[in-house]
Amino acid sequence: MEEGQIIVPLLIAAAVGIFVGTRLWIMFKK
Secondary structure (H helix, E strand, C coil): HHHCHHHHHHHHHHEEEEHHHHHHHHHHCC
């Protein structure tokens, strides 16, 4: 397996996790 096949999904998962985490943080801050 190439490293790219592992790195790309991890980057996507991290981006989604940050996005969701930020949304939840904003919701709870209000």
